[in-house]
Amino acid sequence: xxxxxxxxxxxxxxMLGIIVGVSSFICVVAVGNAGxxxxxxxxxxxxxxxxxxxxGARAVNGVRLGSRQTKTLTVEDGKAVLDQIxxxxxxxxNIDGRIQVVYGNQNWGTTYRGVSPEFLEIRKWxxxxxxxxxxxxxxxAASVCLLGKTVVDNLxxxxxxxxxIVRVQDMPCRVIGVLQAKxxxxxxxxxxDFVLLPYTTGQKRISGVTWLDDIFFSGxxxx
Numbered sequence: 001x002x003x004x005x006x007x008x009x010x011x012x013x014x015m016l017g018i019i020v021g022v023s024s025f026i027c028v029v030a031v032g033n034a035g036x037x038x039x040x041x042x043x044x045x046x047x048x049x050x051x052x053x054x055x056g057a058r059a060v061n062g063v064r065l066g067s068r069q070t071k072t073l074t075v076e077d078g079k080a081v082l083d084q085i086x087x088x089x090x091x092x093x094n095i096d097g098r099i100q101v102v103y104g105n106q107n108w109g110t111t112y113r114g115v116s117p118e119f120l121e122i123r124k125w126x127x128x129x130x131x132x133x134x135x136x137x138x139x140x141a142a143s144v145c146l147l148g149k150t151v152v153d154n155l156x157x158x159x160x161x162x163x164x165i166v167r168v169q170d171m172p173c174r175v176i177g178v179l180q181a182k183x184x185x186x187x188x189x190x191x192x193d194f195v196l197l198p199y200t201t202g203q204k205r206i207s208g209v210t211w212l213d214d215i216f217f218s219g220x221x222x223x
Contacts, residue, residue, distance in 0.1 A: 049218055049219035049220070049221060050122060050123070050216065050217075050218065051088070051216070051217040051218070051219055052214060052215075052216060053073070053077075053078075053081075053215040054213070054214050055069070055070050055071075055072075055073040055211070055212065055213055055214065056070045057069050070211075071209070071211045072211065073211055073213070073214075073215065074210070074211055074212060075093050075199075075212065077212075077215065078091045078092075078093055078212075078215040078217075079091070081215075081217065082217075087219050087220045087222065088217050088218070088219055088220075089218050089219065089220050090118045090121060090122055090217070090218045091116075091118060091122075091215060091216070091217050091218075092116040092117075092118045092122055092199075092215070092217075093114075093115065093116055093199045093212050093214075093215055094113060094114065094115050094119070094199065094212060094213055094214040094215060094216055095113075095114040095199055095202045095203055095207060095209070095213050095214075096111055096112060096113045096114065096202075096213055096214075097112060097202075097206070097207060098110075098111055098112075099111070099112045099168055099169050099206065100169060101151060101155065101166055101168055101195060102166065102167040103155045103156065103161075103164065103166045103167075106154070106155045106156075107155075108151055108154045108155050110148075110150075110151050110194055110195060111193065111194040111195070112168065112194065112195045112196075112197055112202060112206060113194050113195070113196055113197070113202075114197045114199035114200070114201060114202025114206070114207075115196060115197075115198075115216075116135070116138055116198070116199060117132055117134055117135055117138070118218075119196070119216060120132055121218065122216050122217070123216070125179055125180065125182070126179070126180035127146065127177045127178070127179060127180065128177075128178045128179060128180040128181070129160070129162055129177065129178045130162040130163075130175070130176050130177030130178055131176055131177050132146065132176075133145075133146070133176060133177075133196075133197075133198055137198045137201075138198040138199065138200050139200070140200075141198060141200040141201045141203075141204045141205060142198060142201060143171055143172060143173045143174060143201060143205070144173065144174050144175075144176045144197070144198070144201075145166070145168065145173045145174070145175055145176070145195050145196060145197050146175070146176065146177040146179055146195070146196040147161055147166075147175055147177075147178050147179065147195055147196075148178075148179050148181075148191075148192035148193055148194045148195070148196075149178070149179065149180075149181035149192040150190055150192040150193040151192075151193060151194070151195060152178055161175045161178060162175055162176065162177060162178065163175065163176075168195060168197070168206065169206055171201075171205050173197075179192070179196065199212070
């Protein structure tokens, strides 16, 4: 103690260096842990052990086009994977594209996604109000939809959209639910700016195709 008191400035500077070093280390660890947790949350928000199968590319006159250009990916492919691979527990076909949604004198350009009821479980998406469509709606290509929060904000404001009729392209569609907001993705994309439909409705009443753009699968967790 006498030595420390004799060299007060040196002692203070030494203590200050130790304090700053330890504090810096604690801050770095805290920031690293926060970043890791944020990344884990974003990965978890993608879905429940999500496996994403996308339609492949094709070549025209020697020019290779991008993915989703082939027309051979079908619902039967998804069912075959579900039947033949034991660790796959659920499957949802997917077809999507750009659309215009109109309600009253408001309109909004967004994306539609045609899927099966399993999509919400696979992508871990909750319904904030109303209800999800069912397999019956898929079988009958029903004109029903769920709206993302961004679409609701731009078309309805404070009005409750559940039960209203919107026009999706030229198709009158009954809003049966609103999806829980997920916010912006890690790539900066608004995850709430879309309309969810039965995939049969998307195929028959919007795009007029029989093939799929993607198939989403959920895998089982194994120890």
